[in-house]
Amino acid sequence: MPTSIPDIVISRLPIYLRALDRLAQEGFEVTSSQELGKRLGISSAQIRKDLSHFGGFGKQGTGYKITFLKDQLRAVLKIEREWEVVLVGAGDLGTAVARYRGFADRGFHITCVFDAAPDKVGKQVAGHVIQPIEKLPTVIREKNIQIAMIAVPAEYAQSVADILIESGVRAILNYAPINLNVPQEVHVQYIDPVLHLQQMTYYLS
Amino acid sequence: MPTSIPDIVISRLPIYLRALDRLAQEGFEVTSSQELGKRLGISSAQIRKDLSHFGGFGKQGTGYKITFLKDQLRAVLKIEREWEVVLVGAGDLGTAVARYRGFADRGFHITCVFDAAPDKVGKQVAGHVIQPIEKLPTVIREKNIQIAMIAVPAEYAQSVADILIESGVRAILNYAPINLNVPQEVHVQYIDPVLHLQQMTYYLS
DNA sequence: TAGATTGTTAATCGATTAACAATC
DNA sequence: TAGATTGTTAATCGATTAACAATC
Incomplete structure (x- = not known):
């Protein structure tokens, strides 16, 4: 890798991929940076610049073949394969995440669901038998899992993260409304709908 | 307003606010840009710069009084008041959103839940009687609602958005995995967990 | 050929950081 | 007073945009 991207x-890139999926679904076979940009509210120059970091995927005068560009982006993002993901937390939020059907066809599969509450362990959620949190390290190590989702109350999120990282997880999607402190080699992303709402109210009257 | 921010x-700002809530909960009364920055992985200079757009909220040598700074940020973001929000979609995703308890104490209240499916209308979800989508314009206009959340399948999201906007909604939180085209005075934010996962896999081996 | 669109370079724009006087 | 930390200015850094030669 010459310089880091x-x-x-x-x-x-995932946003481009999502838009390409949509275009394919609508029956298009070819698109251009201009059309993509118009749909996404992004300049065509930015799209071409972004893609050019990874290679020349288009043809002058024509644009981009959608199936080809999709495959290329999937390869760049490493989602031609399916990733196994553990989910920690089987409360309201965790249950909703477990049931969400949007993961399957976009590269992710929930392997296993964990919860700390003894009354939840053994019950089922979305086809998974809920495992006790004590088994987290074993499962992660045995199945070599690199990605986890946290859906526990804010007070427990950090300690869950610590266990996950200690066990080998390197990417965390955190649904708890709290910032996690993690070593720099671990990636964290946050889902907090309230943050988005609070941003928009600034612009309202 | 001299120059726009x-x-x-x-x-x-909502991220700062969330961290301040946390600090308050932990019993702190005063904090500094350095401490806040360390917790959030943001430079202290950036925090001071950001806050300085809205006024001088701190004291040299001491830092920021947490309750005061919280109030100031809430005022800036216009969330001292509670905002009414409509939710469109009462499927798996919509139900989960309706049940989510994290909105209440952070400035938002779900007024009403809508769905297009006749077999869902009239049923209850999280204490709300599901309304038919035809009533959307009336409710929005009568209650003067400015914010909506969309939790319908991707294919319907754009047409729901069109109705919302036509009825007077000016901020949309979209849970459907699709980009919305809206007039520029309307604000849109997106929740798509898969986007975050696909970003992180790039860095995994 | 004429028209369209890419990939890339250079110019512009904007955001982050460093540094420090002011002052609690 | 000595130490700490703010608010702000100027310097740096990085991202976006404009423009265009190449070429399908």
């Missing part, structure tokens, strides 16, 4: 570029 | 600054 900006995080912000990486963060846009 | 960058969106990216606004987007960090």
Whole structure:
């Protein structure tokens, strides 16, 4: 790798991929940076610049073949394969995440669901038997799992994260409304709908 | 307003607020840009710069009084008041959103839940009687609602958004994995967990 | 050929950081 | 007073945009 690619570029690739999926679904076979940009509210120059970090995927005068570009982006993002993910927390939020059907066809599969509450362990959620949190390290190590989702109350999120990282997890999607402190080689992303709402109210009257 | 404040600054304010809530909960009464920065992985200079757009909230040598700074940020973000929000979609995802307890104490209240499916209308979800989507314009206009959340399948999201906007909604939180086209005076934010996962896999081996 | 669109370079724009006087 | 930390300015850094030659 000559120079490392900006995080912000990486963060846009899944958005491009999602738009390409949509275009394919609508029956298009070819698209252009201009059309994609118009749909996404992004300049065409930025899209071409972003893609050019990874190679020349288009043809002058024509644009981009959608199936080809999708495959290329999937390869860049390493989602041609399916990733196994553990989910910690089987409360309201965890249950909703477990039931969410949007993961399957976009590269992710929930392997196993964990909870600390003894009354939840052994019960089922979305086809998974809930495992006690004590088994987390074993399962992660045995199945070599690199990705976890945290859906526990804010007070427990940090200690869950510590266990996950200690066991070998290297990417965490955190649904708890709290910042996690993690070593720099571990990646964390946050889902907090309230943050988005609070941002928008600034612009309202 | 002398010069308009960058969106990216606004987007960090709710994060600061969330961290301040946490600090308060832990019993702290005063904090500094350094401490806040350390917790959030943000430079102290950036925090001071961001806050300085809105006024001088701190004291040299001492830092920031947490309760005071919280109040100031809430005022800036306009969340001293509670905002009414409509939710469209009462499927798995919508139900989970309706049940989520994290909105209440952070400035938002779900007024009403809508769904298009006749077999869902009239049933209850999280204490709300599900309304038919035809009533959306009336409710929005009568209650003067400015914020909506969309939790319908991707294919319907755009047409729901069109109805919402037509009825007067000015901020949309979209849980459907699709980009919305909206007039520029309407604000849209997206929740798509898969996007975050796909970003992180790039960095995994 | 004429028209369209890419990939890339250079210019612009904006955000982050460093540094420090002011002052609690 | 000595130490700490703010608010702000100027310097740096990085990302976006404009422009265009190449070429399908």
